[in-house]
Amino acid sequence: MTYPWNGAAKLADATDFVRAAEAIGCDVAEIRAVWEKEAAGKPFRADASLERRFEPHKTTPPLMTYSASKILRKAERERLFAKYYAENPEDAMRATSWGAPKIMGFNYAKAGYPSAAQMVVSFAQSEGNQIGAFVKLILAWGLDSALRAHDWRSFARVYNGNANVESYAADLERIYRRISGAASPQVLKSGDKGAAVRRLQEALGATVDGSFGPDTEHALREFQRDNGLVVDGKAGQKTWEALARQVDVKPPAQPTQSDLIATVTAQAGAGAAALGTVSASLRELPETATTLLVGGAVLAGLLALAAWLYRRARV
Structure with a gap:
């Protein structure tokens, strides 16, 4: 029997990641950090089938609770998937994460496909197709700003859920440092307080009170606009780089x-x-x-x- 997750299994090349970074407006290292975090950079299994993980609590109706699903052994998870796929293939594929970016099947529309089955077939053909779907999903979810800013926490909350946000963010920073050879600056936004905010306010020439309020955000947006940056009111990687080119400022690094x-x-x-x-x-x-x-x-x-x-x- 031929399954949709068996395909050509063509691996991506450097140009696939470059095109993805250009579409999002970020650096290649940021894409690769997520790629490695999600599936250790492996889009396919040893048998060349598409990487996948069935989540039985995501079926309609759920086959079990999240707690029960979380502790399933791999062999049992695979057995349940095979059984459920035989009964309801489309829902089984919707309740499964696919490929290196671990995109859930129910996100097929935002990933650019008319059905979960067609997404799986496409992913099985090439890692490049997986990268393209990842880009569409990132843009659909508005996470492009988080990637450009290295706002790993915001990225983690949306892409991976609310569980283990700090751990996920710190792991992304560790991987990014290894790939790029540089640390990410602390990301600052409205509501933040402390020494890092004072450092930002000094660099912007704003009132220095250590509190990221409306005045600081206005000054930051003006700076971003004047320097051809994405105007999002968030002091991330690109903004700190632009500030460093004009004034002597060194932001605190994000933790690993x-x-x-x-x-x-x-x-x-x-x-x-x-x-x-x-x-x-x-x-x-x-x-x-x-x-x-x-x-x-x-x-x-x-x-x-x-x-x-x-x-x-x-x-």
């Missing part, structure tokens, strides 16, 4: 996974040290009822903090 782990580990160490200091101090105090009550409350709070930091470090 190792940066996040190092930060949480340091916080956990500081919390443990503080807990030890407070515990030692409490031992020196007289054991009055009031002291015990206050000391117990402080210890409970610090223990809760230490437990939270430990869980973050484990994640």
Whole structure:
């Protein structure tokens, strides 16, 4: 039997990625970072069939809950897919992610196809077709701005869902650094606060108060317009590069996974040290009822903090 996910399995070449980057208005390294994150850059399986993952909680009606689907072993997932495909092929393909960019079948229209089946057939023919569909989906979802800005968090929320946004974003940054040899600047937008915002305001010649409000956004949009950039009110990769060409400014870099782990580990160490200091101090105090009550409350709070930091470090 011939299945739609078996095709020519032609791999992409450099020009496919260049055309995709030109269509989105970003760099090739940004496309490749997503490509590697989503499927380790592998659009096809070892048997040359199209890379795929059946999600039985996405069928109509759902075959099971998300929690049950998440823990399925690969062999069982494949068995369920084969069984359901025999009964309802189009819905089975809609409930499956396909190719290197892991595009769900139900997104066929935004990816430029009249049906999930035709999308699968096209993807099975070439990785270049997968790249083309990825570009259409990115533009349809309005994620082109996020890619250009290296706003990995915003990209993760839409493309991968709300789960593990920080981890996904940090992993994209790690891959991007390896591919490009450069770190991405921290992305700033309306509502942000802190030292990075002050640095941006100084570079723009705006009021420096550390709060990204309407005045800062207006100044940023004017700068983007004057410098031929996409006017989106977001200080990302292209905007920071343009600022650096005019003034001496160096934005803080986005964190990778190792940066996040190092930060949480340091916080956990500081919390443990503080807990030890407070515990030692409490031992020196007289054991009055009031002291015990206050000391117990402080210890409970610090223990809760230490437990939270430990869980973050484990994640």
